[in-house]
Amino acid sequence: MSSRKRLAAVSALVPMLGGAGLCLGASGALADTTLTIATVNNTQMIEMQKLSPQFEQSHPGIHLKWVVLEENVLRQRVTTDIATHGGQFDILTIGNYEVPIWAKQNWLTPFENLPSSYDVDDVLKPVREGISYKGKLYALPFYAESVMTLYRKDLFQKAGLTMPDHPTYTQIREYADKITDKSAGIAGICLRGKPGWGENMAYFTTLVTANGGQWFDESWKPTINTPAWHQALTYYDDILKKDGPPGAASNGFNENLALFTSGHCGMWIDATSAAGTVFDKAQSQVSDKSGVTAVPTGSFTGGPTWLWSWNLAIPASSKQVDAAKQFITWATSKEYVQLVAKTDGWVNIPPGTRTSSYESAEYKQAAPFSPMVLEAINNANPLAQTKNPRPYTGAQFVSIPEFQAIGTNVGQTVAATLAGSMSVDQALSSAQAATARTMRQAGYPKKQ
Structure with missing residues (x-):
């Protein structure tokens, strides 16, 4: 899909997601805020970056600055930053390896009191457990895999x-x-x-x-x-x-x-x-x-057996916690899955995270591999x-x-x-x- 067509498709979906119940009062509720997001150069994350103007349109006080890095470089940068409390990033893309280890060090902000519209129970249980520490979620999953x-x-x-x-x-x-x-x-x-x-x-x-x-x-x-x-x-x-x-x-x-x-x-x-x-x-x-x-x-x-998830987390050093939570809940929501499906096709939705995705007739038809992935x-x-x-x-x-x-x-x-x-x-x-x-x-x- 061309950039022009993609942006047009995104713009057409603004009304749908604007009423998704995940804005959390963002529009006009915050002074102008810039979130610096560190992420990996995988297909799904590049898609998230391309679709992020939709979030900025429905959250006019929040601006996004992207740092997209190769996997090994990303890990080195975010680990150094969080261990030294450098504060370069407001949102980190990290794995289920880092989440419990960093949560134990009090390096991450927990996700508590998520809105009912987020439907945290829809997230596959093994994925939830992998990003929890002492019963609390310290990240939200963008996609998961076996x-x-x-x-x-x-x-x-x-x-x-x-x-x-x-x-x-x-x-x-x-x-x-x-x-x-x-x-x-x-x-x-x-x-x-x-x-x-x-x-x-x-x-x-x-x-x-x-x-x-x-x-x-x-x-x-x-x-x-x-x-x-x-x-x-x-x-x-x-x-x-x-x-x-x-x-x-x-x-x-x-x-x-x-x-x-x-x-x-x-x-x-x-x-x-x-x-x-x-x-x-x-x-x-x-x-x-x-x-x-x-x-x-x-x-x-x-x-x-292999279980990995790429997750979005907030370092404890971030001074933009409320805005960061709003972006992360948007990017990991059911509504974001729908946005990707309508913009780029069901086969490209972020996989491995939500039961509702695997129950979707459209996804089953577009992704013949989906039952095996869910089982794995x-x-x-x-x-x-x-x-x-x-x-x-x-x-x-x-x-x-x-x-x-x-x-x-x-x-x-x-x-x-x-x-x-x-x-x-x-x-x-x-x-x-x-x-x-x-x-x-x-x-x-x-x-x-």
Whole structure:
């Protein structure tokens, strides 16, 4: 949709949302206020920025200043700002990793006394629980996700393959070998390779779990240089070098999304939030050729499963709390979902947050993947045990403050194997030593 048409569509919807009951008396109730919003450059957030003139029109006293950053940069900027009480931002886009940790530090403003029109009970329970601390919400979810396998049905048919409902990693390897066509620019599989605790390590941690591994034992000793990690990294390194796209070590979520939608990936194991873009005819060249199935399983099943949400939160340092709450309730409301649906199509609504979205007949028709996504999120269990007992929670991350640095450091060594600068053995030995050093310096083992 062109910018002119988009703005026209937004303007046409102003009356509808003006009466949504979420303005909270904003129009004329506040002196001119400028909110500085830090967000990630994902598709859904870019859409939020494009639709935000609607909010400003119905809230004439509030102006929005956007800081849109690549995922790793966003995390570094907002973490530094909130830890130092820098006060650069009024609204932060953060994950369910940060919310409880930062709430415990009194770094976030709680969301209390939300209007009945917001219908907080409509938010999926696992998502609500992930952004709560001591029974209070400290952020509101913009979109949420679990994990799935996206694949090209046409390539599978051409190769005489049938994707099962619950594939194994052994099968995925066989399929990747058969559908890779480098002469046609088609990689059999795309996986996150860009270093970062929320980039390559988000996916890779799930692969480790599937191989029976974990980050720490019950005494908080790192368990990186172990057979399970060796099996996982050998598989990952080998399949991406043989069947992955060029430059895999530089590809994060957004890069792989671009590769898949442009027809250059046969399979992609990643966040369920990608499905909306993949199945949107306006954004994807393979919208009618794609299918979805469950995340592959390895030698260990039943462990913790991926649950992530991108949320909007207010740092305690903000002096514009009332205005920030008004914007956040608007951007995470049922009415905002309707706005996106009418402006850009139901397939593009922010996924994974509201029961009402998944009950919508329009969404079910536009998003054939939606039942699988709902089931994956409702059944997500980041509290489940790994093969061997562990002292922490989290599925694709470890719920301790130190993990942000640890995960990013280990992510760099994992990426180094893809780049050919380290062997699997060297990477695991280096990561084990660095993580053990960090944990000693942080005083582990200690009471959590």
